[in-house]
Amino acid sequence: MTTADAQNGAREPVRVYFTGTCEGLDKLREALSNHPELEVVGASEQVSQASSVLAGGHLGCVLHATNSPSLPMNELAAIREQTAAPVIVLASGAQSTLLEEALESDVSDVLLLPQLTENVVFAIRKASHAGRKLAAQGGHGRHGKIVTVFSPKGGTGKTSVATNLASALAKHGGKRTLLLDLDLQFGDAAIMLGVEPEKTIYDLVVAPGELDSEKLAGYTTHHPCGLDILPAPLRPEDAELVTEAKLGRLLEVARDSYDVIVVDTSPFFHGPMLATLDRTDELLMLCGLDVPTLKNVRLSLQTLDLLSFPTARIRFVLNRANSKVGMSKKEVEGALDMKVAFEIPSDRAVPVSVNRGNPAVLGDAGSEFAGAIKRLAQGLVTPTPAAAKKAKKGLFSLAKA
Ligand SMILES: Nc1ncnc2c1ncn2[C@@H]1O[C@H](COP(=O)(O)OP(=O)(O)OP(=O)(O)O)[C@@H](O)[C@H]1O
Ligand SMILES: [Mg+2]
Structure with missing residues (x-):
């Protein structure tokens, strides 16, 4: 050797x-x-x-x-x-x-x-x-982890999970966290977080000059929970200017500034998504208890395989896991030949919090959904020493934060 x-x-x-x-x-x-x-x-x-x-x-x-x-x-x-x-x-x-x-x-x-x-x-x-x-x-010694939330079906809960996960990481996990909205045409992460951004990813990619951490900071919107957000373009037609190359560079720069970058996505493997996959450390594949989603998740797994995306980086997240719809978690695992890593319950707290523009994990921290999201956040990253101390006191546990 x-x-x-x-x-x-x-x-x-x-x-x-x-x-x-x-x-x-x-x-x-x-x-x-x-x-x-x-x-x-x-x-x-x-x-x-x-x-x-x-x-x-x-x-x-x-x-x-x-x-x-x-x-x-x-x-x-x-x-x-x-x-x-x-x-x-x-x-x-x-x-x-x-x-x-x-x-x-x-x-x-x-x-x-x-x-x-x-x-x-x-x-x-x-x-x-x-x-x-x-x-x-490379960079400034930080090498942020990129967590991509994906599902090949619309409405599976990608944005709900991504916004809550990012908020939990920032507020309860003590992580410098960026939420990047890669649903470039119809992204609604900012709305779900109740923020009105002045600038979006579109403004960042069309701005002249080299991109660096300082420039990135000038285009993010800060949320009171500690999270930074880089929202999707305001107009769908501006999406095409966010190219694969621009996004690759953006993620490299973001890695230098943040501990975690949570990426919300659309159900497509477009160019910027490929650049994201190339740098993704954890791919959260959202699945529901329904046959069409299951079929599309299986197809996505084949695509990921063709793209040589390492299987070890994929984690299945079963959303609305407690719904009584005639399909069980076991059946999902059997169909996908993979274990479900995290379960998230169906919870009224989610649509209520979406309409209020305040993620459940912040506004309704005692809800079942918030508990599941905190477990997901804990499972993805090791808390910093300060956060570990808080966790001991129950702040990063399932208890009401
Ligand atoms: N665990 C849950 N319990 C209850 N409602 C949920 C849950 N997850 C998502 N929802 C609801 O489902 C709807 C769709 O969720 P969301 O917008 O997060 O999905 P999406 O995958 O991002 O959709 P799109 O593909 O359109 O971007 C929302 O109104 C949300 O409130
Ligand atoms: Mg969405």
Whole structure:
């Protein structure tokens, strides 16, 4: 075992993706496909055809093969637009120009084929390890957790859960929390929180200049519970200006400023959603006790699989879990072949609080729904020491806050 391997801890396989082509690539790809320390996610000769996997694949390393005698700058830039994963360039024969140019670039390594399989695996592990270390050191030391609340069906309770969860994390969990409304056309997170925003995500993405933490702070709306909100555009037609690339950058910046970023979504896998999935640490998949939702959740799981989204990051949340509608939690688990991680009861407190513009977890903290949301919040993040102290006193428990 190498030092890099030892530091990698559990020796989780490194997820790699191949782009481009060069002599000897097929043989190498076959050898790497069977290697226990790697998971070859896929391959595409054209970088443009691989954008969704590059963006959403949680890759540890991209192997880009080239026949060009010089560094393929355009292809590398196209990869960089999609992913921050380390890139190793594969080439055949002695390419002196390419090697020189690579020294000046952000390419992690250049390997001239043929190579011993173990040498390539070592280079991949080393690049992936360095990439992770760099990501962990980035920003201001904070590396916010991205919690995405999704359901492929409208009206499942995404916004109710996202707004209450974010409020609970901010108020009871002591977390610096941002609620990002990614239901870009018809987002109603701000309304449910009773705030009238002056600025939205649209204003942020069309504003000139580089995005950084300070700029982001100028576009969020503060809620008295401690939560910051970045609302959806006010007009549906403005949604398309919130592009995948802009959203990727926004989330990277938000991670530097917040402990948790809760993302409310629409029931679609659009570009900005893919950028979000690429960075999502916990995907809360909302499910209800009804056959159409169940069918669509199953389809979503297949899509997530195609996007190479890691199953370990998906948690099922059964909303309106206590409804007597002729379907049980067991049946849902059987149909999805996955366990329900959290149950949220159907509670009159939810529509009442929605109409008041005050999340139940704040305005009706003793309700069953609020209790379930606090359990969800506790299950997702470890409380800060201050919050842990409060929890001991019952403030972060099921008791009325
Ligand atoms: N656990 C619950 N108990 C009672 N009512 C609920 C519950 N969860 C959600 N609701 C109600 O269901 C309605 C739809 O919820 P919500 O807007 O959160 O769903 P959504 O998935 O965000 O919908 P959309 O896809 O339209 O954005 C709301 O009126 C809300 O009050
Ligand atoms: Mg919604």
